[in-house]
Amino acid sequence: MRPQRRLIAAIAAVVLVAVVLLIVAVNSAYQPVLTPITNIQYSQSKAVKGFTGSSHETSNPARIAAFTAIISKYSVDVTHFDQTLNDVCTGGLATDITLGFADAKTATLRVYDCGRTVPRGTFVSDSSALFTRWRAQDDA
Incomplete structure (x- = not known):
């Protein structure tokens, strides 16, 4: 792999991880646990x-x-x-x-x-x- 392609692949991986972390953070927003x-x-x-x-x-x-x-x-x-x-x-x-x-x-x-x-x-x-x-x- 040429250095330029490696850089693009690394940037794409970082962006993908950031998007996944954002989705997880939004979907696991604070929900207080309430005794009935x-x-x-x-x-x-x-x-x-x-x-x-x-x-x-x-x-x-x-x-x-x-x-x-x-x-x-x-x-x-x-x-x-x-x-x-x-x-x-x-x-x-x-x-x-x-x-x-x-x-x-x-x-x-x-x-x-x-x-x-x-x-x-x-x-x-x-x-x-x-x-x-x-x-x-x-x-x-």
């Missing part, structure tokens, strides 16, 4: 006259699965919730959530939603919408 959720307590509050801030609790498997799907979709570690995921505003919708896990541990998080529209959604907007639907059903 056994119950969810939640309440919502908003600075609006007549808004009910009643507290609710559910251990319904379908509801837990729906919230777990949102957690997984956005790869959120609910045991160490990143407050920077919240919208920044005043007068938005606050959702206080306490999760009970199968290992008897709990996690508490507060989600603030200002109602901004994001085409693909966010953890905050999707979970706020979910808990708003549950609250409406539970208050009916």
